[in-house]
Amino acid sequence: MPLTILTYPDPRLKETAKEIGEITPELKQLAAGMAEAMYANEGIGLAAPQVGECCRLVVIDLTGPERREGLMVLVNPRIVAKEGEIETEEGCLSVRSYRSKVKRAAQVQVKARNLEGEEITIDGDDLLAVCLQHEIDHLDGTLFIDHISRLKRTFYDKKVEKWEKRKTSSA
Secondary structure, eight states, X not given: OOOOOOOTTOGGGGSOOBOOOSOOHHHHHHHHHHHHHHHHTTOSEEEGGGGTOOBSXXXXXXXXXXXOOOOEEEEEEEEEEEESOEEEEEEETTEEEEEEEEEEOSEEEEEEEOTTSOEEEEEEEHHHHHHHHHHHHHHTTOOGGXXXXXXXXXXXXXXXXXXXXXXXXXX
């Protein structure tokens, strides 16, 4: 059974994830479970905090969920360089039924480790740059809706409030 993806406004999504020291079999198992959950929910990226694990682990596959040919697992990813600006429409597996335009860097360079513990560098542009920034934001307790206008955010928060009321009244 795939891992459960937390949804906004779960407070765990606002926590800052902790650095990963050792790459253990449990960490590899978590990465596999995260990839499975990402594909099952038709996503292209997922960060550990989204499944309730407060560690700096990210999975990304821009070929997913259909082909599943480009899975990247990033341990302790950090952006070391940014350039340019791009505005794209984003969604998120933790932010239900909402998409909005967000401005981000057009190119990024990210340093991380892979599951073998090797240092890797990823130079990303366009969708990969956006996805890297989006997932690394999750590790710092930031959601894409934290980047939108106050008006759009208020609109979305009211929508979520209605859903939460419906959920508690039907329970």
